[in-house]
Amino acid sequence: MGSSRLLKINLLTVAAVIATYVALNLSGVALGGYCLLSLGNMPFICPLGFLQRPSIVEATTHAILIGLAITLALIALHGRIFCGWICPIGLGLRFLKHDKGNGRGIILAFSISLASMLIVSWILGFPIFCLICPVGIVSRIIASALTGSLDLWSILWGITIFAVITLVLRIHNWCGGVCPLGALQALLSPLKILRIKASSRCTRCRICARNCPLGLEIHKDREVDHMSCTACMKCVAECPFKALKPALSSPLSSTRLRN
Amino acid sequence: MVLGLLFIPLAGSFLSMLPSRRVVRPPGAVDEKLFLELCTRCGICVDACSSEGRGTLEPCGILDGVSMMGTPKVNPLRAPCEARYGICEGRLPCVKSCPTGALRWIEPEEIKLGSVSWSPGRCIAVLGGECLVCAEVCPVPGAITPRNGIPVFHSNRCVGCGRCVYACPADPKALILMPEGERRHHWGRAGFSR
Numbered sequence: 075m076g077s078s079r080l081l082k083i084n085l086l087t088v089a090a091v092i093a094t095y096v097a098l099n100l101s102g103v104a105l106g107g108y109c110l111l112s113l114g115n116m117p118f119i120c121p122l123g124f125l126q127r128p129s130i131v132e133a134t135t136h137a138i139l140i141g142l143a144i145t146l147a148l149i150a151l152h153g154r155i156f157c158g159w160i161c162p163i164g165l166g167l168r169f170l171k172h173d174k175g176n177g178r179g180i181i182l183a184f185s186i187s188l189a190s191m192l193i194v195s196w197i198l199g200f201p202i203f204c205l206i207c208p209v210g211i212v213s214r215i216i217a218s219a220l221t222g223s224l225d226l227w228s229i230l231w232g233i234t235i236f237a238v239i240t241l242v243l244r245i246h247n248w249c250g251g252v253c254p255l256g257a258l259q260a261l262l263s264p265l266k267i268l269r270i271k272a273s274s275r276c277t278r279c280r281i282c283a284r285n286c287p288l289g290l291e292i293h294k295d296r297e298v299d300h301m302s303c304t305a306c307m308k309c310v311a312e313c314p315f316k317a318l319k320p321a322l323s324s325p326l327s328s329t330r331l332r333n
Numbered sequence: 334m335v336l337g338l339l340f341i342p343l344a345g346s347f348l349s350m351l352p353s354r355r356v357v358r359p360p361g362a363v364d365e366k367l368f369l370e371l372c373t374r375c376g377i378c379v380d381a382c383s384s385e386g387r388g389t390l391e392p393c394g395i396l397d398g399v400s401m402m403g404t405p406k407v408n409p410l411r412a413p414c415e416a417r418y419g420i421c422e423g424r425l426p427c428v429k430s431c432p433t434g435a436l437r438w439i440e441p442e443e444i445k446l447g448s449v450s451w452s453p454g455r456c457i458a459v460l461g462g463e464c465l466v467c468a469e470v471c472p473v474p475g476a477i478t479p480r481n482g483i484p485v486f487h488s489n490r491c492v493g494c495g496r497c498v499y500a501c502p503a504d505p506k507a508l509i510l511m512p513e514g515e516r517r518h519h520w521g522r523a524g525f526s527r
Binding site for chain 2: 099102105106107109110111112117119120123127129130133134137138183186187190191194195198199200201202203204205206210213214217218220221223224225227228230231243251252254
């Protein structure tokens with residue numbers, strides 16, 4: 075399976091999630107979008123949206139905390155799968171090769187970015203990242219379109235945000251160090267169970283690292299690289315020796331998969 | 334990299350301080366500052382309004398302000414709000430659907446979304462026509478009283494439902510719904526009060 079096929083699959087997954095969310099809204103089975111999806115009466119809030127709004131704890135019912143716990147558990151188990159397969163900005167990573175990445179640098183930048191964003195949000199009493207969040211902007215544009223109140227300026231604003239992230243900040247910086255959504259998922263994922271693992275066929279040729287959009291040296295099996303990995307599968311597709319594959323493996327278990 | 338790390342705090346705090354329009358919020362909204370924090374812009378209240386109410390709510394666009402985008406507003410040009418003297422009285426689908434507490438339960442007699450502002454220069458009755466549609470559709474006793482064929486507005490009685498704005502036949506409309514006099518939930522040490 076080549077990288078171009080992965081790009082097509084990723085386009086499909088991004089579109090399928092949006093289509094599902096529109097269909098759920100139109101049928102009334104679930105309401106809301108990425109920022110908060112209410113399934114039946116169970117709200118699943120974006121963990122980052124929640125963290126920026128400390129007053130929610132006092133202002134609402136415990137249901138929101140249960141939904142949040144489920145979301146966090148899913149992230150902890152699966153890591154940055156959202157970044158690699160659902161996020162509309164994450165699609166841009168498919169066009170990148172990046173050789174100079176460093177798992178440790180990514181985690182450090184993510185920590186600083188997430189912490190500074192949350193501190194400024196709490197000081198201002200305003201969820202500042204939600205203003206820029208590309209996922210939230212897509213969500214809002216769809217919600218406006220569904221009610222027939224979408225205006226051209228809101229679309230232009232969305233395009234501006236996407237342009238700044240992809241052209242000015244550059245995607246590999248955004249997804250590999252700035253985006254607080256990616257940061258939260260990376261920092262929560264030391265326990266994730268789906269990991270790309272190198273088998274004994276690996277010759278340490280580093281073709282995987284050169285093809286990784288974030289420059290991760292996933293074949294070395296370092297925790298920091300696994301945390302930043304978006305499971306985009308590019309390394310798996312590009313490995314000439316078919317040495318890499320996704321495996322269910324827990325860092326807690328003593329038997330590491332290495333066949 | 335440094336630019337990247339400073340981008341969100343700088344751009345976010347700058348954008349959050351840009352001026353925004355004052356809009357009419359759904360019934361039971363908390364104070365504006367807290368509302369902007371609590372509202373996740375999920376659009377669920379807007380959905381609930383269009384499926385169970387009359388569909389007066391719509392998400393704010395970017396022209397209402399960057400920090401407002403996606404938050405709900407009452408647009409009486411779409412439909413009047415039925416929270417008082419209407420199909421939503423006592424059940425408030427928007428409030429009940431809000432998952433984050435940005436909209437909170439409010440008794441029908443306490444609902445006041447704002448009040449209407451009247452532009453005599455556009456009013457058919459003032460311009461010599463025969464029109465008292467606003468007074469006819471107004472459900473609030475004594476909020477619009479005709480005097481010599483011209484409507485007189487009593488904003489202290491107005492609940493801000495927007496029925497008169499919706500019905501006004503003038504083009505452009507002689508009436509605008511404004512948040513002036515709105516009643517919001519206040520956040521205090523003892524929880525919420527009105």
